[in-house]
Amino acid sequence: MxxxxxxxxxxxxxxxxxxxxxxxxxxxxGGETFGFLGPNGAGKSTTISMLCTLVTPTGGTASVAGHDxxxxxxxxxxxxxxxxxxxxxxxxxxxxxNLRLHAGLYGVPKSELGDRLRQVLDMVGLWDRRGSKVNxxxxxxKRRLEIGRGLLHSPRVLFLDEPTVGxxxxxxxxxxxxxxxxxxxxxxxxxxxxxxxxxxxNCDRIAIMDHGRIIALDTPEALKASVGKDRVRIxxxxxxxxxxxxxxxxxxxxxxSEGAVTFFVEQGExxxxxxxxxxxxxxxxxNVARPSLDDVFMSYTxxxxxDAEATAGQRGRDTMAKFRGVRR
Amino acid sequence: xTAVQTAPVPRIRxxxxxxxxxxxxxxxxxxxxxxxxxxDRLRILTSLVQPFLFLFVLGTGLSQLTSGGTGGLSLxxxxxxxxxxxxxxxxxxxxxxxxxxxxxxxxxxEMLVAPVRRSSIVIGKCAGGATVAAFQGVIVIAIxxxxxxxxxxxxxxxxxGIQLLLAFTITAFGVxxxxxxxxxxxxxxxxxxxxxxxxxxxxxxxxxxxxxxxxAVLNRIDPLAYAVDPxxxxxxxxxxxxxxxxxxxxxxxxxxxxxxPTLLExxxxxxxxxxxxxxxxxxxxxxx
Numbered sequence: 287m288x289x290x291x292x293x294x295x296x297x298x299x300x301x302x303x304x305x306x307x308x309x310x311x312x313x314x315x316g317g318e319t320f321g322f323l324g325p326n327g328a329g330k331s332t333t334i335s336m337l338c339t340l341v342t343p344t345g346g347t348a349s350v351a352g353h354d355x356x357x358x359x360x361x362x363x364x365x366x367x368x369x370x371x372x373x374x375x376x377x378x379x380x381x382x383x384n385l386r387l388h389a390g391l392y393g394v395p396k397s398e399l400g401d402r403l404r405q406v407l408d409m410v411g412l413w414d415r416r417g418s419k420v421n422x423x424x425x426x427x428k429r430r431l432e433i434g435r436g437l438l439h440s441p442r443v444l445f446l447d448e449p450t451v452g453x454x455x456x457x458x459x460x461x462x463x464x465x466x467x468x469x470x471x472x473x474x475x476x477x478x479x480x481x482x483x484x485x486x487x488n489c490d491r492i493a494i495m496d497h498g499r500i501i502a503l504d505t506p507e508a509l510k511a512s513v514g515k516d517r518v519r520i521x522x523x524x525x526x527x528x529x530x531x532x533x534x535x536x537x538x539x540x541x542x543s544e545g546a547v548t549f550f551v552e553q554g555e556x557x558x559x560x561x562x563x564x565x566x567x568x569x570x571x572x573n574v575a576r577p578s579l580d581d582v583f584m585s586y587t588x589x590x591x592x593d594a595e596a597t598a599g600q601r602g603r604d605t606m607a608k609f610r611g612v613r614r
Numbered sequence: 615x616t617a618v619q620t621a622p623v624p625r626i627r628x629x630x631x632x633x634x635x636x637x638x639x640x641x642x643x644x645x646x647x648x649x650x651x652x653x654d655r656l657r658i659l660t661s662l663v664q665p666f667l668f669l670f671v672l673g674t675g676l677s678q679l680t681s682g683g684t685g686g687l688s689l690x691x692x693x694x695x696x697x698x699x700x701x702x703x704x705x706x707x708x709x710x711x712x713x714x715x716x717x718x719x720x721x722x723x724e725m726l727v728a729p730v731r732r733s734s735i736v737i738g739k740c741a742g743g744a745t746v747a748a749f750q751g752v753i754v755i756a757i758x759x760x761x762x763x764x765x766x767x768x769x770x771x772x773x774x775g776i777q778l779l780l781a782f783t784i785t786a787f788g789v790x791x792x793x794x795x796x797x798x799x800x801x802x803x804x805x806x807x808x809x810x811x812x813x814x815x816x817x818x819x820x821x822x823x824x825x826x827x828x829x830a831v832l833n834r835i836d837p838l839a840y841a842v843d844p845x846x847x848x849x850x851x852x853x854x855x856x857x858x859x860x861x862x863x864x865x866x867x868x869x870x871x872x873x874x875p876t877l878l879e880x881x882x883x884x885x886x887x888x889x890x891x892x893x894x895x896x897x898x899x900x901x902x
Contacts, residue, residue: 338727341902363729364628374720378650390642391728393629402626440626473625 289316291351291443291475292337298345299332306332308498309346314477314491316442319469321489322479323579325594329498330479331371334447337477338368351442364392367436367444371451373428377421381412381431384420385438392439402438409471410434410464426457430464437472446478450485462488481591483579494583496594501586506579513577513585516554519546520561521571528567535564543590550577550585631729639730640738647709647742651749658750661708665701665754668819669693669761685859690761692863695846696818698754698773699780699838703813705750706781707805709743710788714801717792726898733895736789740891743785744778751777764852772848776880780841783887790890793897816842823865834869840882843867847876 292314299307307329314320322330335341337350339359348355351365375384382403389399407413410430420428429449436444449465450458462485469476478489486492486506493503502509522528525542532538532549540549551557554574562569575581583591629635651657673690684692716722725735755770755777763769788805795801813819815829816838825833833839843866850864867874 339901340723340727360631360729363727364630368727370720370723372720374722374724376646376650376721376724377719378653379646383649387642387646388724388728391639391725391730393635393638393729394626395629398626438626439628 289352290314290349291316291318292320292348292477294337294346294348296346297333297336297343297348299329299336299341300344305498307336307343310500312493312500312503314475316475317473318491319465319476319489320478321486321492322477322495323481323483323486323492323583324479324495325481325591327595328495330495331447332498333495334445334477334479337362338366338445339363364439365442367439367441369429369432369436369444369446369449371448373432375420375428375432375435378419380417380419381407381423382416384431385416385435388435388438394439402440406434406437409437409468424457425453426460429453429457429461433461433464433468437468437474440472441474443475443477446476448479448481450480450482458482458485481595483583483591486579492579494579494586496583496587502582509579509582510577513550513581515550515552515577517548517550517575517577517581518554518557518561519548519573519575520569521546522567522569524567528565531566536561541584541588543584543593548584550581628729631731636731636734639728639734640741643725643735643738644742644745647712647739647746650712651709651746657708661705661750662701662753664704665697668700669697673761684863685856687853687855687859687863688762691763691853693819694758694761694763695849696816696842698751698777698845698849699816699818699842700813701750701754702747702777702781703784703809703838706743706747706784707788707809709746710785710792711798711801711805712743713739713789713792714795714798717796718798732899736891736895736898739789740782740785740894743788744782747781747785748774748778751781762853763849766852769848769852773845776841776845776848776883779880779883779887780838783837783841783883783890786887786890786894790894790897793894812836812838815839818842821863821865822867823862834867837883837886839867840874840879843874844876844879 290313292312294310294312297307297310298305310333322333324330332341336343337348337355339355339362342356350362353361353365355362376387379387385403385406386399389403394402404413407416410433412427412431412434415423415427420431423431433444433446433449436446446465450461453461465476466488468474480486489506491503491505492509493500494509495501502512504512520528525545525547528547529540529542532540532547538549538551540547542548558572558574561572580591583594587594669690673688673693677684677689680689713722716725726732751774755773758765758769791804792801795804815832815836817833818838822830822833822839822843846864847866850860855863867879
């Protein structure tokens with residue numbers, strides 16, 4: 287299956303003066319797992335909302351499963367499945383009632399519903415709990431049920447907006463196991479957003495987003511290779527001075543973030559002895575790492591994801607979560 | 615993990631939009647209201663507390679002061695038609711509030727992204743609220759005997775019909791408001807602010823005749839008055855009363871000196887309901 291699943295041309299959304307998404311161009315092929323990575327407030331959710339026809343773009347065009355998101359809204363809706371950041375289940379109903387309600391809204395034929403219900407509930411491991419009220423479910427179970435529900439009507443494209451946000455690490459990795467499994471079972475394109483770097487590595491391709499723009503788009507491996515160099519972090523008594531000295535002595539461009547000095551250098555292990563030999567300031571700790579996607583983000587934006595979130599939203603991740611909780 | 619993929623299920627094909635599909639969506643949304651209402655027995659009970667409190671506590675207590683004023687009619691019997699409207703008013707408002715909860719708990723989005731018209735969702739919601747509220751109304755109809763009102767078939771059906779219409783109109787009002795008011799606290803504050811004035815001005819607790827002008831005017835513009843009056847007419851038509859007492863307690867809705875016919879009153883409630891429903895649909899059909 288090589289049909290185009292999602293295509294956007296100069297897709298833009300502004301709220302008054304504020305441009306949430308600025309001229310997005312991207313193409314996602316059928317069968318791909320495509321990830322949107324970026325800090326809160328980068329425009330990921332706004333983009334997904336536009337592709338899901340919940341928000342009307344203010345500029346540009348986009349198509350999902352071959353249908354225009356503005357002119358063929360219904361066609362798009364019939365062909366997509368959605369899992370939102372915040373749960374959209376009815377907690378007072380049972381798991382099965384939630385799925386049947388969804389099937390009714392999407393017009394899943396009655397003759398096929400029974401088998402399909404069993405199939406998706408098996409896939410997300412909730413068949414045994416189908417008769418329980420959703421209120422009694424843990425966060426991970428709710429998320430799995432939502433993924434199952436999103437798949438019920440066999441969508442071409444499944445949108446997952448922060449599928450693992452607010453879950454503990456163990457549950458997060460089990461959700462990913464389910465997502466990988468469903469990729470095997472279903473002929474489907476997955477389009478997801480995340481601000482967890484490690485999760486983005488599960489994707490075939492990643493678009494890194496910041497301030498409403500895509501700043502890099504490639505496979506995780508290629509993105510990391512583009513950084514090329516290893517990341518070295520050092521702890522000193524005077525970070526300002528250390529940055530100046532690194533530039534002066536080694537011609538390295540270093541930045542201070544999260545209380546340490548970070549710079550990129552080829553063959554980091556070999557550079558460390560040289561650094562210790564020639565650096566005039568005492569170094570209290572050193573850390574060398576292969577480039578991660580976080581480093582990719584940093585090499586493109588000059589800041590870490592966490593810094594970007596602190597400045598982008600003028601509030602930390604926690605208050606963001608609280609804010610979202612109210613706004614729902 | 616249970617990977618049972620032995621017999622592959624054919625890919626589900628979501629059908630194109632159709633009238634049947636929209637009707638099914640209305641039914642689904644309506645059904646959900648019923649499932650939720652009947653699984654919440656506490657809500658059924660608590661929403662009956664207020665009508666019963668008005669009828670038996672207030673009705674019994676105040677009758678010591680007013681026995682002369684009602685011309686021998688029990689105050690409870692006089693209050694009964696107003697209580698029939700009240701049961702519906704409170705429950706329908708609570709049903710409309712559920713769409714605000716749906717927004718806060720996210721379920722509204724599940725409905726809004728479905729490939730169905732927004733109007734189907736709004737109609738289903740209003741029909742669900744009306745059904746649930748009318749069910750509460752039936753409970754209050756059922757106690758007619760306790761306040762000396764006979765169980766005549768035309769009385770039961772007539773009252774039930776008006777209750778259903780009133781419930782639909784109030785739910786439509788609530789759903790319309792919920793398109794704008796997105797937080798439960800604000801919605802609650804608003805309904806609290808509206809419900810009692812609407813109720814008191816409607817003439818549910820006193821006869822709407824011989825009122826001072828300012829109160830008479832407010833009574834005439836209170837939509838609820840156009841539901842309370844016909845209910846009272848139907849109930850009182852089955853009571854044996856001296857003409858003077860009937861004239862004082864059941865003078866009926868007048869515009870100037872013209873007594874508004876029952877059908878027109880019902881028409882007013884229906885028209886308001888239809889307008890509110892149309893506005894609610896328009897509000898929910900907007901996208902950012």
